[in-house]
Amino acid sequence: MALRLPRDAASVPLIRQMLDGTLRSLGVEPQVRDDIELMLTEACSNVIKHAGPSDDYTVSASVHDHLCVIKVVDNGDGFDPRDVVEPEPGSEHGRGLQIMRALADDIRFTNRREHGAVVCLEKRLRYAPGAAGQHLMTT
16 A cells, blocks of 8 residues: 655555554454554654645555554655654653654655655554464465
């Protein structure tokens, strides 16, 4: 699944609901879906807040074997995650990267100076017994 979305806060619930509905139909366990939803929300919110001057961004998600791979691609100025300052304890903002790192099994950032950035999030999937998605598992 891949969507090009307007850089607008209204796009976040749309992509979140679409991906969650897909994962739910495959029988992915609720806790895993919740983690993916929060990671996706943080990645998209960061694009909306920080990826100027672009008007849009792209989200792609794929499920293969036991892994969900999400890529959030902005068309802005890019960034270096090593330059992001850790928030002060008790701060209400600035925890997006920490949240994504805590929930993802793997996270990669690719900075494309003057062509935006790519955040790649990977999460191992667990399925409910008898779930439709179990057939995606290779043996």
